[in-house]
Amino acid sequence: MSPRKIIIDTDPGQDDAVAILLALGSPEELDLLGITCVAGNVPLERTSINARITCEAAGRSDIPVFAGRSAPLARALVTAEHVHGKTGLDGPELIPPQMPLQDQNGVDFIINTLRREAPGSVTLCPLGPLSNIADALQRAPDIAERIQEIVLMGGAYFEVGNITPAAEFNIYVDPEAADIVLKSGVKITMMPLDVTHKALATRPRIEAIRALNSRVGTFTAEMLDFFERFDVEKYGSEGGPLHDPCVIAYLIRPDLFSGRKVNVEIETKSELTLGMTVADWWGVTDRSPNAMFMGDLDADGFFALITERLARL
């Protein structure tokens, strides 16, 4: 089978960077057409630097990287330096990237790629706020039926929020964008905190990556050394959750994940619960299911996959 064509839409972020590396280490399954950056964990200028640093760490300066939106559709940007550090990619020594940013805007790249490629052959992988994806859907409604699937990291139900008591960061930053995406009619798979909080980069798992003894292994282990700090302090967990790599791992090994196809609506009005993903997990409404909402994963299998694929870089 030919590899699945994907676009990664991202706001790196250490966990975003691991997701990019996992995709780059999996060319048999995934054909990464390009990376579109969005403002999120840190401002756009920085996320588009971090995406290129990540590609260069893997020796893949041939991957086209685009800058997309610098702000959410209708709100001021909220960032997460308190989680990811000042650069968004704190941990390893960061060498300024040599590879250029593409001239084309990231939103235009998404639209043009979907119009150029065969219908139903490109999967979008959003790992940050959904601003670029919603902008593309609004500006070019014809692309909706051409998208194979959107597999995204965002939301939470049983785990409630991480940026507010009710909302997960990616959805909270641009709830209007998330609402557009969830109502688009496109096939959607969501990786909420319910599953990503089980993907913990524990000490032995980080050490297995460091023991690869390669540029990518060291780069990743140093990112994860830094990244665990926030969640270990906050939740008392055994490591930082590798949220975004769940998206890429699902495309390679869907058998590692389980969930339910349910209705998911986004709260866009309430000040108290803004950005909450109201998932009808128990089927108590007659609202139509619009997303596969994941709930569990085989964490050992997930980390074995990551370690094996990073070893290929």
Ligand code: BDR
């Ligand atoms: C999400 O927010 C970001 O901080 C992470 O990169 C991830 O995409 C988790 O809530």
Ligand code: CA
């Ligand atoms: Ca992210």
